[in-house]
Amino acid sequence: MNIAELKILKGPNYWSVSKHKLVQMLIDLEAHKTTLTTDIPGFFDRLKRLMPTLYNHSCVAGEPGGIFKMVQEGTSLAHLVEHIAIELQELAGLCTRFGRTRSAGKEGLYHVVFSYCEEDEAVYTANAAVKVTEALVNGVDISLKEDIEEIKRLYHRYKLGPTTQSIVDEAVKRDIPFIRLNYSSYVQLGYGARQKRVEAALTNDTGYTAVETAGDKDLTKKVLKEAYVPVPSGVIINRVDQLKEAIKEVGFPLVVKPLDGNQGKGATININSWPDVTTAFLRAQEYSNHVIVERYISGHDFRVLVVDYKFVAAALRTPAAVTGNGRDSIGELIAMVNRDPRRGMGHEKVLTAIQVDDVTREILAKKNYTLDTVLPKDHVLYLKTTANLSTGGTATDVTDNVHPENIKLFERIARIIGLDICGIDIIAWDLASPIKKTGGAVIEVNAAPGLRMHLQPSFGQPRNVSKSIVDMLFPEGNGRIPITAITGTNGKTTTTRLLARMVQDAGYTTGYTTTDGIYIDGTLINEGDSSGPHSARLLLKDTSVEFAVLECARGGLLRAGLAFDKCDCAIVTNVAADHLGMGGIDTVEQLAKVKSVVPQTVMENGYAILNADDDLVYAMKDELQCKIALFSLYPESARIEQHCEQGGLAAFIEDGYVMLRRERNLIPVEELNNIPITFGGIAQFNSYNVLAATLAAYTNRIPLSAIAQTLRSFTASSETTPGRMNLFRFEHFTVLSDYAHNPHALRALGQAVQALPATVRTGVIAGVGDRRDEDIMEFAGEAARIFDRIIIRQDKDLRGRSVDELNRLLLQGIHAINPDIAVSFIPDETEAVDHAIHHAIDGSLIVLLTDKVAEVSHLLEYYLKVDKEKALA
DSSP: OEEEEEEEEOSSOSSOSSOOOEEEEEEEOGGGTTOBGGGSTTHHHHHHHHOGGGGGOOGGGTSTTHHHHHHHHOOBHHHHHHHHHHHHHHHTTOOOOOEEEEEOSSTTEEEEEEEOSSHHHHHHHHHHHHHHHHHHHHTOOOOSHHHHHHHHHHHHHHSOOHHHHHHHHHHHHTTOOEEEOSSSSEEEESOGGGOEEEETTEETTSOHHHHHHHHOHHHHHHHHHHTTOOOOOEEEEOSGGGHHHHHHHHOSSEEEEETTOOTTTTOEEEEOSHHHHHHHHHHHTTTOSSEEEEEOOOSEEEEEEEETTEEEEEEEEEOOEEEOOSSSBHHHHHHHHHTSTTEESTTSSSEEOOOOOHHHHHHHHHTTOOTTOBOOTTOEEEOOSSOOGGGTOEEEEOGGGOOHHHHHHHHHHHHHHTOSEEEEEEEESOSSSOHHHHTOEEEEEEESOOOHHHHSOSBSOOOOHHHHHHHHHOSSSOSOOOEEEEESSSSHHHHHHHHHHHHHHTTOOEEEEOSSEEEETTEEEEESOOOSHHHHHHHHHOTTOSEEEEEOOHHHHHHHOOSOSOEEEEEEOOOOSOSTTBTTBOSHHHHHHHHHHHHHTEEEEEEEEEETTSHHHHGGGGGOOSEEEEEESOTTOHHHHHHHHTTOEEEEEETTEEEEEETTEEEEEEEGGGOGGGGGGTOHHHHHHHHHHHHHHHHTTOOHHHHHHHHHHOOOSTTTSTTSSEEEEOSSOEEEEEOOOSHHHHHHHHHHHHHSOOSOEEEEEOOOTTSOHHHHHHHHHHHHHHOSEEEEOOOSOOTTOOHHHHHHHHHHHHHHHOTTSEEEEOOSHHHHHHHHHHTOOTTOEEEEEOSSHHHHHHHHHHHHHHHHHHHHO
């Protein structure tokens, strides 16, 4: 069997609107295309031995043992791949339970879908699941251990750290969306202009100078000392020969640590001898050239967290230690402590496993211990010189025991340094008494403090400190900007551009994506097809965008899902046969299901705006939980009448006006004759676009005056709607340029073409190579109904077809409708345009169904200029 295609979905998608992180595999079972599990001798027994925990998969049976039952009754091997992929992740400690297996429309081809946690582990899991299934089929012995360990490794390598994850989790609770910005812990919360960014406990509001000050331990100490905050005395040195003078000035006992260290790396405390201070200095210099030598303060190690200059939590930190039992060696005691399920490597769990490093060996050597030494019963041996959780230490919550005077001091320290999220390290015997009176001191101030000790202390009350951070970042609202998503077969781009102009005219900094490019306030940011999730996500990451209008094409949705989790408004223009036979979508009903993903993401109080004249679009309303608004060309539509009678909102054309209706109340918006892109109602497809955009603007609280003004000023030109009903009026003939590339679009355009006066109608058409034969022939047939003459050209990209094959199919479709029509073949598009214009008949209409929109527009502008110069000569 073979993975023919693998996609990583990251948003609402064809398989699930709520499960955003899915792997979609296209599996070719090859020689096993008709094989069922019951056809393979011993298959079930091998599966049960290898993965007994599969019993927990209920599958369609809805109860434990469901998948085993299906295997015994006979199911496809692709179905097994799905469940093995899920279980491999479960065995690695990942919580993933969603899966689907469906035929891809051809014998032996299946879509296998399963949920994942991190992308790299997802790809590995997909391949591992196929490998395991093949081994079971072939009766080859296989161990899962290596695969499980690799999945676990990849997951922990790329997952968010505990601090960032806790902030993201708190944000998600509040319906704040997030976008991961890199493979580390840089995360965006919210969208567009309302976003905030965090990296661990640093925010985009955290001051640079505050971080720099906190990172310079000597400067921090000076600033705090000047503010009468108790700090230990000390000096900075960078050479061994400076140690004696430093000891003379500071005096034993000492702390030696790197100037710009973190997490206790390179720090040694409670030094009382010259050999030890020399060793400590060299260790510190591994992390920083400059080293702090300061007075050791007796007491316990506390970490205090201040958020938004308010005290939030405090923890007592204890170095990694073991307690003797009179039987086991120190090495065995460490192993016993590390067996605590709360301990893991790095930050993967609540506590970090204790590692025997140089610091530990020095401690043991000083006491004449080795790892084989047996400690007396109840004897506590500290294995590290610092109390950081990252070296195996523990934390005890003491938040409720902090003296009010200390709270005021800690909040003052955060303001002095200027850190919005501030970790303060204190040495004192306790925090229940003012540290100024008990000889305590502030040792360090930390930017980006770890939250793990407060969120999940080893002992005491957990503190949801992430709540305080999210409260600070989002005192009001959820960081969302208005998003309107637009999908459908035809009309998406014009509707997107029109709505974006309405929003922009209303005063919003507007970002929008189309098949032409990415725009912010009308300025082109990137040219090219931008109707997929990557382009939409780029806009949602832009801090200037206050309102997003996003064209959502089927290709991007199938390839990666949507870029957003929810939207305020969704428009479905229509659903017609296009791109069928691609991406596993073979019927127009399946295509409608793809398009329906977009309105299903609308928030409960938002609006799905649906075409009531399109049966497949109208039927989508039954799946939705949001509000519905309908549009139709026909005021007498029974669907519109029923909807409005039930209190709904609708838009339609009546007596030459664009009208809104809620219940029985009619609101005139603008006269059709004053809306240029409708050509006085001739271009019905643009009338649909006008209705959809008007409803979207109205439901987004755009003033009616702004809507009407935009409708009056928005023209179908190569600047505003390139390649969409662009008219070029020459002295003796007219050229219409349009992007229509499927039968539905050409049929709609044909209504306008037939309504425009012309002595002769000439069409310049092309076939799209990646469409089905019947689609190409149907498109050509529509052309034969509309035009008196046809020039067949070819796109630059033939998409897998030959010129002869495309010409044959087009000619066959044309002659099936009109065998007598004049047909010419000019493959190059520019040459075809030249020929049509130079052979234009007085009063004729030339319709260019263009692929090179910008190039053809520039060429027509040139010819128009020449034509006007001739007329004036």
